[in-house]
Amino acid sequence: xxxxxxxxxxxxxxxxxxxxxxxxxxxxxxxxxxxxxxxxxxxxxxxxxxxxxxxxxxxxxxxxxxxxxxxxxxxxxxxxxxxxxxxxxxxxxxxxxxxxxxxxxxxxxxxxxxxxxxxxxxxxxxxxxxxxxxxxxxxxxxxxxxxxxxxxxxxxxxx
Amino acid sequence: xxxxxxxxxxxxxxxxxxxxxxxxxxxxxxxxxxxxxxxxxxxxxxxxxxxxxxxxxxxxxxxxxxxxxxxxxxxxxxxxxxxxxxxxxxxxxxxxxxxxxxxxxxxxxxxxxxxxxxxxxxxxxxxxxxxxxxxxxxxxxxxxxxxxxxxxxxxxxxxxxxxxxxxxx
Numbered sequence: 576x577x578x579x580x581x582x583x584x585x586x587x588x589x590x591x592x593x594x595x596x597x598x599x600x601x602x603x604x605x606x607x608x609x610x611x612x613x614x615x616x617x618x619x620x621x622x623x624x625x626x627x628x629x630x631x632x633x634x635x636x637x638x639x640x641x642x643x644x645x646x647x648x649x650x651x652x653x654x655x656x657x658x659x660x661x662x663x664x665x666x667x668x669x670x671x672x673x674x675x676x677x678x679x680x681x682x683x684x685x686x687x688x689x690x691x692x693x694x695x696x697x698x699x700x701x702x703x704x705x706x707x708x709x710x711x712x713x714x715x716x717x718x719x720x721x722x723x724x725x726x727x728x729x730x731x732x733x734x
Numbered sequence: 735x736x737x738x739x740x741x742x743x744x745x746x747x748x749x750x751x752x753x754x755x756x757x758x759x760x761x762x763x764x765x766x767x768x769x770x771x772x773x774x775x776x777x778x779x780x781x782x783x784x785x786x787x788x789x790x791x792x793x794x795x796x797x798x799x800x801x802x803x804x805x806x807x808x809x810x811x812x813x814x815x816x817x818x819x820x821x822x823x824x825x826x827x828x829x830x831x832x833x834x835x836x837x838x839x840x841x842x843x844x845x846x847x848x849x850x851x852x853x854x855x856x857x858x859x860x861x862x863x864x865x866x867x868x869x870x871x872x873x874x875x876x877x878x879x880x881x882x883x884x885x886x887x888x889x890x891x892x893x894x895x896x897x898x899x900x901x902x903x
Contacts, residue, residue, distance in 0.1 A: 590747050597754040604761055630878070633895055637877045644865065669832040669841055679832050679839045721866055724878040 618694045621702050623655065623710065624731035627687035628665060635662035635685040638723040645691055648717040648724060654704045655693030657720065662687045702732050779862035782870065784897035786881050788852040788890045790825045796850060798888040805856050808884035812871035815858030825849040853895065
């Protein structure tokens with residue numbers, strides 16, 4: 576005597592887990608996309624004061640050209656525009672004959688002081704340049720312009 | 735008694751899972767393609783000459799950097815150009831004890847006897863993007879750019895100190 580066993584489709588715990596995982600991924604992507612769009616819609620301008628240390632005079636001269644666009648070296652993102660820049664001798668701390676630390680000018684290296692206008696987003700952690708790169712006093716960025724590549728160190732941020 | 739073989743059956747849940755996975759892949763692909771930066775438009779700008787400085791080269795290595803050598807990027811292996819001129823000057827040591835002269839505090843400097851700063855002029859074919867920035871084999875040609883300098887018997891990190899474009903003559 577034959578007995579027929581019905582084996583229909585069975586919905587088990589693994590199916591549930593897979594579906595939940597896929598739905599979570601879709602939700603994460605949607606949230607991220609809409610968050611980024613919102614951030615970019617609310618970008619503000621900030622005045623960033625920065626220094627560039629220990630560069631040659633040739634580099635300093637080439638850098639101090641106003642209205643140059645500033646880009647990040649890592650991803651070529653344009654982050655702002657140079658408003659003004661000047662340079663002076665790089666200061667060094669050296670010992671005098673008595674062993675006391677004194678400040679002296681480096682014989683060849685220069686320090687650039689500059690101000691750039693950058694667009695970004697104010698968050699509770701600080702100013703996010705382009706909505707994505709956190710800038711605080713003391714942070715450094717590898718940047719380039721049409722003429723020069725260097726590292727800037729932020730010394731001031733103002734609205 | 736006959737044994738019935740249970741066949742794997744493609745059911746509705748399997749279909750839903752497959753549709754979901756395909757949808758996730760499609761969304762991810764769309765996001766990636768739209769987020770990826772549009773490549774900058776480049777054009778061939780012709781010949782460019784740029785100088786790189788290699789600091790503190792041992793005197794014994796100076797002969798390894800010669801006119802006519804092909805310069806490559808030591809990281810990527812890409813050809814960067816050809817050496818057309820090599821200049822050297824003694825590398826400088828900066829003292830740590832200040833010297834006071836006429837009330838002015840200065841840092842004493844001394845020439846190294848066996849180390850040199852080498853300035854190498856390289857000529858290459860460059861590309862220029864819509865911003866006017868030149869690149870050679872992916873290396874951005876601006877002052878201060880790092881060049882991973884390699885000639886047949888010598889490798890070092892160097893930095894661009896100068897560049898100029900030449901119009902074809």
